[in-house]
Amino acid sequence: xxxxxxxxxxxxxxxxxxxxxxxxxxxxxxxxxxxxxxxxxxxxxxxxxxxxxxxxxxxxxxxxxxxxxxxxxxxxxxxxxxxxxxxxxxxxxxxxxxxxxxxxxxxxxxxxxxxxxxxxxxxxxxxxxxxxxxxxxxxxxxxxxxxxxxxxxxxxxxxxxxxxxxxxxxxxxxxxxxxxxxxxxxxxxxxxxxxxxxxxxxxxxxxxxxxxxxxxxxxxx
Amino acid sequence: xxxxxxxxxxxxxxxxxxxxxxxxxxxxxxxxxxxxxxxxxxxxxxxxxxxxxxxxxxxxxxxxxxxxxxxxxxxxxxxxxxxxxxxxxxxxxxxxxxxxxxxxxxxxxxxxxxxxxxxxxxxxxxxxxxxxxxxxxxxxxxxxxxxxxxxxxxxxxxxxxxxxxxxxxxxxxxxxxxxxxxxxxxxxxxxxxxxxxxxxxxxxxxxxxxxxxxxxxxxxxxxxxxxxxxxxxx
Numbered sequence: 001x002x003x004x005x006x007x008x009x010x011x012x013x014x015x016x017x018x019x020x021x022x023x024x025x026x027x028x029x030x031x032x033x034x035x036x037x038x039x040x041x042x043x044x045x046x047x048x049x050x051x052x053x054x055x056x057x058x059x060x061x062x063x064x065x066x067x068x069x070x071x072x073x074x075x076x077x078x079x080x081x082x083x084x085x086x087x088x089x090x091x092x093x094x095x096x097x098x099x100x101x102x103x104x105x106x107x108x109x110x111x112x113x114x115x116x117x118x119x120x121x122x123x124x125x126x127x128x129x130x131x132x133x134x135x136x137x138x139x140x141x142x143x144x145x146x147x148x149x150x151x152x153x154x155x156x157x158x159x160x161x162x163x164x165x166x167x168x169x170x171x172x173x174x175x176x177x178x179x180x181x182x183x184x185x186x187x188x189x190x191x192x193x194x195x196x197x198x199x200x201x202x203x204x205x206x207x208x209x210x211x212x213x214x215x216x217x218x219x220x221x
Numbered sequence: 222x223x224x225x226x227x228x229x230x231x232x233x234x235x236x237x238x239x240x241x242x243x244x245x246x247x248x249x250x251x252x253x254x255x256x257x258x259x260x261x262x263x264x265x266x267x268x269x270x271x272x273x274x275x276x277x278x279x280x281x282x283x284x285x286x287x288x289x290x291x292x293x294x295x296x297x298x299x300x301x302x303x304x305x306x307x308x309x310x311x312x313x314x315x316x317x318x319x320x321x322x323x324x325x326x327x328x329x330x331x332x333x334x335x336x337x338x339x340x341x342x343x344x345x346x347x348x349x350x351x352x353x354x355x356x357x358x359x360x361x362x363x364x365x366x367x368x369x370x371x372x373x374x375x376x377x378x379x380x381x382x383x384x385x386x387x388x389x390x391x392x393x394x395x396x397x398x399x400x401x402x403x404x405x406x407x408x409x410x411x412x413x414x415x416x417x418x419x420x421x422x423x424x425x426x427x428x429x430x431x432x433x434x435x436x437x438x439x440x441x442x443x444x445x446x447x448x449x450x451x452x453x454x455x
């Protein structure tokens with residue numbers, strides 16, 4: 001999975017304790033401030049603060065470093081271009097802003113559960129309920145996160161299937177099965193959403209609070 | 222009680238019949254449906270909670286027409302799919318169960334408590350924060366079942382729920398399903414599991430060709446498959 005997405009880990013850091021809306025608002029304000037202030041020293045300071053906030057959430061080391069490695073590469077390329085143009089200060093500022101903002105977004109997603117994000121998205125969408133049911137935007141975001149690893153799995157399996165048949169470096173043999181199977185997965189996911197009644201906006205007469213309990217212990221894997 | 226009244230389904234583009242007009246009343250606690258691949262048994266199962274709608278006739282659950290009251294019917298009928306991967310929507314186990322509870326429990330803390338209890342009940346205690354991608358096939362199917370059961374259905378329709386599972390998980394999921402204190406309708410290729418019911422339907426080429434005791438149904442199905450294989454090789 002993309003390390004920036006769906007990387008929530010339970011914890012007790014100050015960021016974990018903050019409500020989702022304040023973190024999203026903070027991220028937005030941070031992005032605006034870093035865009036407005038084009039000073040390399042301030043940029044580096046904000047970047048360091050964002051990295052400290054990220055560390056405070058105790059993120060999973062491997063995906064976090066992988067994500068940071070990628071953004072460092074992008075930042076280095078961008079900074080190199082600015083330096084080539086003769087503007088060293090802008091190069092440092094842009095690179096620091098990119099790394100800082102990415103780190104803060106990791107800190108926010110790593111400290112906010114998907115359900116909190118869903119509640120937040122639902123509240124934000126409430127004023128627009130005449131156009132779209134409030135639960136839909138959050139649900140769309142959750143489905144997007146859920147789909148990323150599945151598409152990645154489908155792509156890996158399609159590549160392996162092509163290799164098993166002796167086909168290598170053939171984009172058609174990779175993309176066509178990936179696309180068709182992804183559509184199949186999307187249809188299955190749609191059926192599952194439908195079956196679970198998610199998105200059904202009709203008024204409820206559902207039974208409430210009756211739990212169906214099970215006793216048998218599960219096999220351990 | 223589930224009632225099919227001359228319910229028929231055709232393929233939308235070709236018009237080929239998938240299920241011929243079928244009239245049935247299903248009120249036993251345990252019903253199994255068996256049949257060859259492509260015989261129409263999954264379509265019959267999907268008609269029960271409105272995932273598929275009949276082109277003619279009707280399907281009623283507790284008097285509610287699946288066409289007119291789809292949302293209400295889906296609250297009464299939980300559906301378990303063959304591949305749990307497509308049924309799990311949220312990134313972690315706890316969040317996925319909580320999603321099913323959003324409609325029923327408004328308070329977040331109550332929702333967390335109920336979801337944790339549901340995971341514990343089903344044998345996934347301690348797996349709440351685990352990514353659904355990190356769960357085994359059997360654990361995913363258990364999680365999918367937990368998601369279905371927390372919505373407190375009156376009926377569970379399971380479409381080949383153990384087909385993708387190994388022997389150990391197959392036995393475990395099968396036992397859990399059969400211990401449910403609610404009506405269970407299971408589509409299966411597992412003929413041994415099919416006999417653990419009060420009534421079994423055999424579907425062939427879009428029609429119910431046998432409806433009766435599970436042992437007789439399995440014998441009928443074996444005979445049917447034997448005849449078809451013989452015809453094919455002749």
